[in-house]
Amino acid sequence: EVQLVESGGGLVQPGGSLRLSCVASGFTFSNHWMSWVRQAPGKGLEWVANIKEDGSEKYYVDSVKGRFTISRDNAKNSLYLQMNSLRAEDTAVYYCARDVRGGTVVIVHYFDYWGRGSLVAVSS
């Protein structure tokens, strides 16, 4: 059974830092792109970042570029999100999700498994 379990969320002051972790099980972690997706209270889903199977490619939404860093440790089946210079608008539930990608001319992409999420609250 595929499982994604996030941890590391909490309350942090504006300008502070936090590191989220996601431990994966039930599949070969090193064979999959992985993503972080967030959802602000009462709002919709927003993709934050993703990382290639071997960590050689990383992509971010514009609003977090230069502040957030996605990384992974395939030996530990773990995905991370280092969040620096946090702002009130970063307050959200952060989900770890497994990417499915395919195709060459037209790219197939979707998330087939999601974690339960970790709440990050940025407030003074």
Next chain:
Amino acid sequence: SYEVIQPPSVSVSPGQTASITCSGDKLGDKYACWYQQKPGQSPVLVIYQDSKRPSGIPERFSGSNSGNTATLTISGTQAMDEADYYCQTWDSNTVVFGGGTKLTVL
């Protein structure tokens, strides 16, 4: 940056057909997928690659994508289908979500 637009809300009577749209420039040239999210729960994939259903998703869920619009159709809508629905596509190494549609079954 690429955007896709969904109606904020759709209402349907039990047993009727609900259609939720997702609009974007030449969206039909890309692949779209759909997620269902109930309050307090994580999103669940209900349609991928425009029209394919993951294992365990009821047959009443179907999808299409042509021109500028992708559509999620729920036939014989049940009370348990009341939820938020999000479309998603991919563009230039960026994952793009629609704003979400709240489906009310009344």
